[in-house]
Amino acid sequence: MKPTIKDVAKHAGVSVATVSRIVNGLSGYSNETRDHVLKIIKELGYKPNEVARNLVNRKTNTIGVLVPKLSSSFSARLLQGIERVSHQNQYTVFVCNTDSSGTRTLEYLKLLSEKQVEGIVFASKYLTNEYYEAISSLQIPTVIVSSFSKRKELPFLKVNDEEAAYAATEYLIKKGHQRVAMISGPKKDLIAGLPRIIGYHRALSDHHFDLDENLMAYGDFTYTSGYRAIEQLLKKDPNVTAVFAASDEMALGVISYCYEKGIRIPDQLSVIGYDDTELAQMSTPPLTTVHQPIQKMGEKAVETLIKMGKGEKVESRFLPFSIIERLSTRTIR
C-alpha cells in the first residue's frame, strides 16, 4: 500500500493536521517538527493523493479538450498550445476524440463534467444547438475554438475565415491574375466552407470580376479531392492562371496533378493554400498559404478559460491570420 498522510503522522509522532500544513507550506509548526516530518516523508516515499485533495478543495486543476480527430495536424498544434499554458498554470489536460460523432461528443461532455474539470476547450466541428444546450447545462467555463455557434453566449476564438479567403483571393488578383479559380470545401460547412467562398466572391466583385461557376470546384479538404478538383477546373477553363485552395492538402493535390501533367508551378499556374500546416513548407515548390495561428489559439483558449474561472468577463475574438508567401505563386503581366 502507498503510504497516506496518516502513516506519516504516525511515524512522525504528530497529527495529520501538522503533516498537512507542512506538505502545503502553510504556517504553524516549528522548524524542528518540519525537518523531522520532511525526513519521514522522504523515508516513506509519501506523496499526497491528489484525488483526496481535489475532493476537499473542490478543485481538480484539470481541463478537457474535445477535438474531432486527434491525429490531425490541427489538433496536434492546438494541443501543443493548450498544454503549454495549462502546465504553466498548474493545469493538466484530458484529451477527448469526438470522431465528429454527436453521441461521442455528448458522452465526453458528461464525462468531463463528472470528472469535475474546470474548463473545456471545444474544438469539435460546428457547435449545434444540441451541443450548445449540453454545454450550458454543465455550468463549466467553455471556449469554442475555430468554430462558433449562432448563440453568442459562449466565447469563441477563431480566424475570420471570410476575411482570410478575401485576402488570399486579393493577393492573387494583385499579382495580376485575371482568371482566379477556387477549390472550396463543402458549401454546407458553415465554418471552413461557405465563409471562405463568400470571401472569395467578395474579393472578385470588389475588383470588378464577374462571378463564374466555371471557376469554382468543390472538394472535402483532402489531398485527393484537390487533385480531382483541379482536373475538373482545368477542363472547364484551361485559361485559369491562379487557384485558391481552401486547404493546404487540396493545394498539394493541385501541385501533384500539375507535376504529373507537366504544368509548371508557379510559371503556368499559381496556387495558394490555407492553414499553413507543416506540409506547406516542405512541398515542392514550397506553398504560399494562409497562416492560422493554431497553437496561439490553444494558448489563448486556456487563458480565456482561466479568466472565466475567476469570474472575469471574456469576449469572443478573431485572431489575426497572415499570408505566408513562398514559391507556389508568381506575378503575372
Add this chain to the structure above:
Amino acid sequence: MKPTIKDVAKHAGVSVATVSRIVNGLSGYSNETRDHVLKIIKELGYKPNEVARNLVNRKTNTIGVLVPKLSSSFSARLLQGIERVSHQNQYTVFVCNTDSSGTRTLEYLKLLSEKQVEGIVFASKYLTNEYYEAISSLQIPTVIVSSFSKRKELPFLKVNDEEAAYAATEYLIKKGHQRVAMISGPKKDLIAGLPRIIGYHRALSDHHFDLDENLMAYGDFTYTSGYRAIEQLLKKDPNVTAVFAASDEMALGVISYCYEKGIRIPDQLSVIGYDDTELAQMSTPPLTTVHQPIQKMGEKAVETLIKMGKGEKVESRFLPFSIIERLSTRTIR
C-alpha cells in the same frame, strides 16, 4: 451548487445508500423507488462526482501519456491510437508534453502519480536510468513506446529500427542501385540514429558492398537538414543513384533540393524515407517510405497497460514495419 447524492436522497425521501445503488445499477430496491429516484435525479440534474467515487474506489480510470512534443505528427497518431482503446475501456487520458526536458519529465511523472493514474505511456526519448528509477518507484504500470532502456524490466513497444533500415537499404539494392547513400540522424541517438545506421551498414555488407564514408551524411531528422545533407552527399559523390533518408522530412528535403537543381526523382535519383507520415503520400512525387504502425502502437500500449493492471504478464514487442512503395524510387539497370 451542484446537487450531491445527499440532495437526491433528501428529495426522494430515501437514504444515500439506495441512491448509490440505483445510480450504479446494483440490486437492492423496488422498481417503484428506482423510478422515483431516477425522476428526482433528472429533476435535479444530478451527476455523480467522479472525484469522490475515485477516492473510495481507489480507481481513477485514467492514464497519462508523456510525449516529447505534442505538435508532432508522431504524437498525434500515437494519441489517436491511445485515446481509441482507452475510451473503449472507459479510461480517460492526460497528455503531458515533456519538451524533451528532463525536469519536465520527472515533474510530470510525479504529478501523474499524485493524480493516481492507473497507467503511463512513456513515449519520450531514450529512457535514461534516471527516468527508469523514477518510473519504477512509482509502482504504476508503464509501457515504453518507440524507445527502450537497457533495463529490461519495463515492457516496450517499437519497430525494430535496425531491421527496418536494413530492409529499406536492401530494397534499394534489389532495385539495382550500386551507390546507395544514407542520410542519417545523429549517431548518438540510440533510438532512431545508430540502429538505423547499423541496419544500413549490415545490408550493404550482406550484399558485398564496401562501407564508404562518402556515402554517409548526417542530419537531425528535419527537412532543412535533409536538404543540406543531400547537397553535401552529391558533392562528395555525384554517382549516387539512391538514398535512404532516416526520416520522411529529410527525404522531402532531398526532393526539394533535387527539384531546385533539376535532378529528376526517381529518374536520376531514387529516395526512400522513414516514418510514413501524411507528408509522404502528398509529396511530389509521392514518397516511398518505411511505414511504422504508430497508431497501432498507441492501441497496443493501452492494451498492455490494462493487462498489467490486472496483474497479467506482458512482454516487450517489436511491431511489424513495412515498405510502402510509391513513386520516388525506381529500378535501375
Add this chain to the structure above:
DNA sequence: CTGAAAGCGCTTACAG
C-alpha cells in the same frame, strides 16, 4: 428492499 455508519485521504476552522 432499505438505512445507519464507517471509511476513502485529505483540509481546515476551532480551541488550546
Add this chain to the structure above:
DNA sequence: CTGAAAGCGCTTACAG
C-alpha cells in the same frame, strides 16, 4: 506551535 474533529461526496459491508 499543535491536535481533535468535522466534512468533501461518494461506496459498501452490516443489520434488519
